[in-house]
Amino acid sequence: MEDDNLKKPQAEEPFTMAVFVEEAKLLKWRVLIVACFLTFGSYYIYDFPGSIGTGPHNTIQKRFDDHFGKGYYSQEMNQVLYSVYSWPNTVLAIFGGLLIDKYLGLRRAMLLFTGLVFAGSAVFYVGVVAINYPLLIFARVLFGLGGESLSVAQSAFVARWFKGGRGMALAFGITISFSRVGSSFNFLFSPMIAKDKDINTAVMAGMLACCISLLACFVLIVADRYAVNVGYIKAEAHENSEDAMNLRDIFKLPKELWVICIICVFCYTSIFPFIGIGKNFFEVKYDYSGDEASRYISIYQFTSAGASPVVGALVDGIGRNTLWLILASSCFILTHLMFIVTSIPAAVMMATMGVFYSFLVSGLWPSVPWVVPENMVGFSYGVMTALQNAGLAIFPLITGAVLDHYMAATPAINGTNTTNGTNGSHSFMAFLEDANASESSSSGALPELEGYKMTEILFMISAGVSLAASILLLILDKRGSGVLTARAAERRALAAKAKESDPLLNHGDGDL
Numbered sequence: 187m188e189d190d191n192l193k194k195p196q197a198e199e200p201f202t203m204a205v206f207v208e209e210a211k212l213l214k215w216r217v218l219i220v221a222c223f224l225t226f227g228s229y230y231i232y233d234f235p236g237s238i239g240t241g242p243h244n245t246i247q248k249r250f251d252d253h254f255g256k257g258y259y260s261q262e263m264n265q266v267l268y269s270v271y272s273w274p275n276t277v278l279a280i281f282g283g284l285l286i287d288k289y290l291g292l293r294r295a296m297l298l299f300t301g302l303v304f305a306g307s308a309v310f311y312v313g314v315v316a317i318n319y320p321l322l323i324f325a326r327v328l329f330g331l332g333g334e335s336l337s338v339a340q341s342a343f344v345a346r347w348f349k350g351g352r353g354m355a356l357a358f359g360i361t362i363s364f365s366r367v368g369s370s371f372n373f374l375f376s377p378m379i380a381k382d383k384d385i386n387t388a389v390m391a392g393m394l395a396c397c398i399s400l401l402a403c404f405v406l407i408v409a410d411r412y413a414v415n416v417g418y419i420k421a422e423a424h425e426n427s428e429d430a431m432n433l434r435d436i437f438k439l440p441k442e443l444w445v446i447c448i449i450c451v452f453c454y455t456s457i458f459p460f461i462g463i464g465k466n467f468f469e470v471k472y473d474y475s476g477d478e479a480s481r482y483i484s485i486y487q488f489t490s491a492g493a494s495p496v497v498g499a500l501v502d503g504i505g506r507n508t509l510w511l512i513l514a515s516s517c518f519i520l521t522h523l524m525f526i527v528t529s530i531p532a533a534v535m536m537a538t539m540g541v542f543y544s545f546l547v548s549g550l551w552p553s554v555p556w557v558v559p560e561n562m563v564g565f566s567y568g569v570m571t572a573l574q575n576a577g578l579a580i581f582p583l584i585t586g587a588v589l590d591h592y593m594a595a596t597p598a599i600n601g602t603n604t605t606n607g608t609n610g611s612h613s614f615m616a617f618l619e620d621a622n623a624s625e626s627s628s629s630g631a632l633p634e635l636e637g638y639k640m641t642e643i644l645f646m647i648s649a650g651v652s653l654a655a656s657i658l659l660l661i662l663d664k665r666g667s668g669v670l671t672a673r674a675a676e677r678r679a680l681a682a683k684a685k686e687s688d689p690l691l692n693h694g695d696g697d698l
């Protein structure tokens with residue numbers, strides 16, 4: 187929403203109204219800060235199994251082993267905590283989107299999802315205190331019911347407040363950057379708290395983080411109601427039966443959205459699963475130690491956190507989302523090619539990869555509200571997230587099989603996926619492979635470099651599909667409204683024209 191797009195206070199309107207509207211101009215940026223905290227808790231607790239799950243000291247494993255006997259808490263039990271979160275979300279995110287657009291509305295859905303995430307963190311705490319594994323599983327299921335849908339709700343919220351004007355890509359960049367902060371905080375603080383206090387306190391800190399998200403949700407609800415009351419944003423579509431999403435409309439979703447989904451699935455599968463195998467790859471390719479390799483992987487987290495807002499601002503200033511997507515996909519093809527044919531230091535490669543990831547996220551997620559009707563933005567993000575989860579669940583199975591094939595001498599050990607848990611690839615197999623990978627690192631058995639080169643080719647193919655889809659998106663867009671390829675300055679006029687021919691398409695242009 188562009189500030190000059192606000193409902194202009196009329197001369198006869200009371201002075202207070204003008205003040206409210208002026209205030210609301212600033213409100214969207216303050217609201218964005220709060221929106222960043224919406225998913226802070228879920229990103230913080232997501233990687234608990236990775237940060238404080240296993241290990242000889244101050245971990246969940248230690249607590250269970252002390253109670254039930256050594257060897258009770260296995261790597262597999264730890265990885266199952268990830269899988270019960272992930273697999274259901276290959277479908278559940280769609281229902282999350284439906285709840286947002288059709289049944290509950292964004293505000294109530296956000297409350298439900300943050301409530302589920304908080305409940306999950308609380309049950310997890312009880313499970314750790316009571317040393318009860320089924321409770322831990324139940325906690326992660328509860329968390330999973332809310333976690334990914336909350337990310338969908340966050341996207342829908344940002345789109346609702348920022349669409350149709352400057353700042354949307356920047357806003358997405360800032361929230362995505364903050365997600366990385368949430369993950370990094372967990373890896374930084376949880377082991378520290380567990381060491382200085384105990385494991386219960388470390389898990390309780392996660393509850394606190396989720397409590398912050400719940401508080402943020404309350405603030406966002408109040409801010410959203412306030413903004414509706416002063417005319418800054420429209421009432422939620424589901425509140426008006428005429429505007430509410432109709433299930434039949436699902437079949438009318440534009441082709442552009444499905445192409446955006448293809449880009450999302452394939453570009454993400456060329457990144458997250460790579461991060462999943464990156465540590466071992468660097469150990470084999472560059473002969474780094476495990477710790478050194480992990481540090482280089484984390485460079486990607488930091489550069490992407492830093493670059494996402496900057497690139498977001500650039501995308502806002504320039505527009506032309508389709509070209510950013512073409513650029514991002516091309517950069518990923520090139521990156522994986524470089525990993526095969528050059529020995530450029532991993533630190534440099536990972537830093538550039540973090541920047542390329544920012545091209546992707548700033549071009550991709552903000553494109554959705556431009557092409558789908560306003561009353562289906564949440565649902566569209568839900569579909570996109572579900573498909574993304576499916577891709578990220580399946581792709582590591584393929585790379586894992588390739589790497590298994592290239593295991594050097596000890597076929598019983600699979601060294602495909604030693605990760606720090608932040609790989610973004612949330613598949614059961616990937617995490618089981620992580621577990622095996624810890625064994626392999628300690629035994630030194632990793633797949634041959636040739637195997638990693640084969641996976642690099644797969645990542646190139648994946649990015650290649652994303653590139654082809656991005657070009658297709660450009661063509662479709664040029665044939666249609668052209669809004670995704672337009673310069674930022676031209677967008678509002680194009681969006682208004684598109685809306686004239688299809689009233690369902692509401693880009694927030696001039697409605698207020």
Ligand SMILES: C[C@H](N)C(=O)N[C@@H](CCCCN)C(=O)O
Binds near residue numbers: 365
């Ligand atoms: C967690 C989710 N599946 C995801 O991939 N999120 C994106 C960002 C989504 C936009 C903000 N809600 C990511 O790149 O982490």
